[in-house]
Amino acid sequence: MKGVLRLKHMKKWAFAGLSLTILATAAACGKTEDKPAPAAAAAKPFEGKKITVFALNHQWAESIKAALPEFEKSTGMKVDLQTFAEDQLGGKLAVQLTSKSNSPDLFMYRPYMDKILYDKNGWTQPLDEYVKKNPNYAFDDFSKATIEASTNNGKLLSIPLFTDQFVLYYRKDILQKNNVPVPKTLAELDAAAKKLHDPGKDLYGFVGRGQRNALVTAVASFVFSEGGDFNNGDKATVNTPEAIRGFQIYANLLKNYGPQGTLNMSWPQAAGLFAQGKAVFYAETASVYKNTTDPEKSLVKDNVGFATFPAGSAGAKPYSIASWSMAMNPNSANKDAAWAFTEWATSKENVLKIQRSGVPGARNSVWASKEGVETFPPDLAAAIQETMKIGVGHNVPQLISVGEARDAVGSIAVKAMLGEDIKAAAEQANKELQAIIDKDKSK
Structure with missing residues (x-):
């Protein structure tokens, strides 16, 4: 019961923190006026925006889909989350990205199989500057091996989703x-x-x-x-x-x-x-x-x-790899909104929630918490934690x-x-x- 209450508490603050983060990011990008923003705008910083996300048909996507209504209410944006089987997802991405379509704004892919090809083709927006915008995002919390798996030629091309x-x-x-x-x-x-x-x-x-x-x-x-x-x-x-x-x-x-x-x-x-x-x-x-x-x-x-x-x-x-990760389409017309979704979806709070459903996440702090490991066999959780430290x-x-x-x-x-x-x-x-x-x- 204590773990459930803590999850609810964290979720409450996750959305509050997200709104503040989005406003700070928008201000840093020069997209707000010097005068104070109206209260309504502050509450829904992406009112009227819509992003499309292509995802694998997987428990991760199901968990995120269940939480979307609260995210959309908090931000004002609409998220069209479309799920596909693995082969179908790869085929659709090849068509969309080859044609330089601005949709989807975000997509799941397998960095260990595809990152070099996607990088060479210019299909992934580097995210190095995005992860630095909000200290509370705690990018350093992601395991070193999964970030290595998501990086090519010194560029961060995606954010690990599960491992x-x-x-x-x-x-x-x-x-x-x-x-x-x-x-x-x-x-x-x-x-x-x-x-x-x-x-x-x-x-x-x-x-x-x-x-x-x-x-x-x-x-x-x-x-x-x-x-x-x-x-x-x-x-x-x-x-x-x-x-x-x-x-x-x-x-x-x-x-x-x-x-x-x-x-x-x-x-x-x-x-x-x-x-x-x-x-x-x-x-x-x-x-x-x-x-x-x-x-x-x-x-x-x-x-x-x-x-x-x-x-x-x-x-x-x-x-120790990022088996699937979230990448941004470089032709997206809504990059700030897309990053806001990514930051929310891969926050400590959401990684914890999804990991408890059986999907192993990439954040060290979640694996170090009681709530993050209690749904796994104890010796398996210990083996995963150690592998995240020493893994290739x-x-x-x-x-x-x-x-x-x-x-x-x-x-x-x-x-x-x-x-x-x-x-x-x-x-x-x-x-x-x-x-x-x-x-x-x-x-």
């Missing part, structure tokens, strides 16, 4: 029964998976993504933790000793301790197998955890544990043609799982990735 952190899932009951501690290193993970692997009893030591394209976001944390990366600027680097070690560790876990059919698995299949009680360890983004703890989906709901990703030879370097802000090659690059890079792990020479596979993938990088530069 993904790569963590380790494990079976608490099996580890306790066999007196096996939670692995702190990748070597310990391999040893524990080997010891507990019992395919004769339909129990596998490890499960994870095995599909060539899908596995790239999973293998990324293994590569980073061994000191490697996919590329360094315009140079492909998947053939370095560090990167090869990371690919090898991941491939060995799946090859030696994974189930049949691993090569056909993306996260839904891997999560499903773990939820059926058929795997001891599962490495995956924290955002899908309910698939393993939902009473209607999981046979092991009470025995799922979560931990920070184990350390490799370069330390623990799991990814990307989980795929950093270039324009991400999908094509993922196919090239994922082939390394696939070939290793099939028993082929991993060094030869890495050399071939590196050549293919370099060709993609060079091709992108000519676009």
Whole structure:
């Protein structure tokens, strides 16, 4: 009850603070006269303005939509929030932005996949000056990794909405029964998976993504933790000793301790197998955890544990990214109103409210609060908090043609799982990735 009252209290002041912020911003932009503004104008600083927002069909959008009437009443603006499935959203944005339409004013996109292309095409308005206008917005509160994920060429291109952190899932009951501690290193993970692997009893030591394209976001944390990366600027680097070690560790876990059919698995299949009680360890983004703890989906709901990703030879370097963020159309005719909406939607108060619905946000203060973590399993909340501190802000090659690059890079792990020479596979993938990088530069 105390948390609910606090939320109501914060919401009340959030709107009051927003009105003051909007007025201050408008004054700074020279859009108010020197004489005092009429009371009505102060109460509704964007009276008559309308903005259009393209959003993903997701719980985040549903939560914001529910709060819109109060925001519209406070500001006077109208917000046309349109939601789409992921593929449909991408298609509509490509049409609107290519034609330099002034609509939508704001849009959701995946910075880890699209930010370089959108930046090169001039489809995203830099927000560096906007985030500095209001100290109460507390831009520094956003986790460092998610801001890295939202930045390109030194420009802030979007504001993180919700996040993904790569963590380790494990079976608490099996580890306790066999007196096996939670692995702190990748070597310990391999040893524990080997010891507990019992395919004769339909129990596998490890499960994870095995599909060539899908596995790239999973293998990324293994590569980073061994000191490697996919590329360094315009140079492909998947053939370095560090990167090869990371690919090898991941491939060995799946090859030696994974189930049949691993090569056909993306996260839904891997999560499903773990939820059926058929795997001891599962490495995956924290955002899908309910698939393993939902009473209607999981046979092991009470025995799922979560931990920070184990350390490799370069330390623990799991990814921590902004999976979706809010960007502004540079052709918008209502940039001040669009920013006012963005500031409200990503305020501490709204991030807290939405995070409590199960959507992991990007603000450190929310994760540090009791209200921000009490709807998550305690050990998962702790793992997410730690990952936000140490995480890497990307989980795929950093270039324009991400999908094509993922196919090239994922082939390394696939070939290793099939028993082929991993060094030869890495050399071939590196050549293919370099060709993609060079091709992108000519676009």
